Amino acid sequence: MRVGVLALQGAFREHQKALAACGVETEQIRKPEQLAKISALVIPGGESTTMGKLLMEFNLLEPIKELGKQGMPVFGTCAGMILLAKGIAGSTQPRLGLMDITVERNAFGRQVDSFEAELDVPVLGEEPFRAVFIRAPYILSVEKSVEALTSFGGKIIFARQGRFLAAAFHPELTGDLRVHRYFLENCIS
Numbered sequence: 001m002r003v004g005v006l007a008l009q010g011a012f013r014e015h016q017k018a019l020a021a022c023g024v025e026t027e028q029i030r031k032p033e034q035l036a037k038i039s040a041l042v043i044p045g046g047e048s049t050t051m052g053k054l055l056m057e058f059n060l061l062e063p064i065k066e067l068g069k070q071g072m073p074v075f076g077t078c079a080g081m082i083l084l085a086k087g088i089a090g091s092t093q094p095r096l097g098l099m100d101i102t103v104e105r106n107a108f109g110r111q112v113d114s115f116e117a118e119l120d121v122p123v124l125g126e127e128p129f130r131a132v133f134i135r136a137p138y139i140l141s142v143e144k145s146v147e148a149l150t151s152f153g154g155k156i157i158f159a160r161q162g163r164f165l166a167a168a169f170h171p172e173l174t175g176d177l178r179v180h181r182y183f184l185e186n187c188i189s
């Protein structure tokens with residue numbers, strides 16, 4: 001199995017490393033024709049407005065949306081989560097809109113640019129997950145079909161809807177592979 005990592009901008013190399021450490025082959029995705037080679041896609045953190053514009057410029061937005069609707073598993077972190085959301089509070093920026101969630105960008109306040117926290121994530125086991133947040137969004141609301149996997153400060157920050165997985169934090173930066181493994185084992189069949 002080969003997993004694509006959207007490589008237009010942001011922390012794609014770190015995701016490739018994490019996936020490689022899970023024993024999976026990866027492919028940097030920059031062109032629509034590359035999508036034929038992959039069975040799942042990871043969308044990294046970065047800047048969601050820039051990534052959205054680049055997705056359109058590189059003619060990737062519609063093909064990825066279509067593949068997602070047809071069942072391709074997609075995992076988005078931070079800006080990637082924003083791109084997966086149907087709703088983005090106060091914004092009309094381009095998005096894939098594959099998940100029935102509404103997100104708020106830069107939601108933990110601009111003063112707190114980045115921080116780390118120990119998260120309790122029942123689906124990952126008993127050991128807390130050390131998460132890095134960088135100008136992170138959170139999930140304001142979810143539809144019934146979405147499973148909220150973890151909250152922090154009363155806000156949902158990790159959620160799954162079938163083959164789609166979204167994290168407000170950056171699991172690719174800490175060396176703990178449990179979130180990537182969760183995606184590989186549960187969202188891809």
Ligand code: GLN
Binds near residue numbers: 106134
């Ligand atoms: N604040 C960024 C955005 O809105 C996301 C930050 C990140 O991906 N680390 O796109």
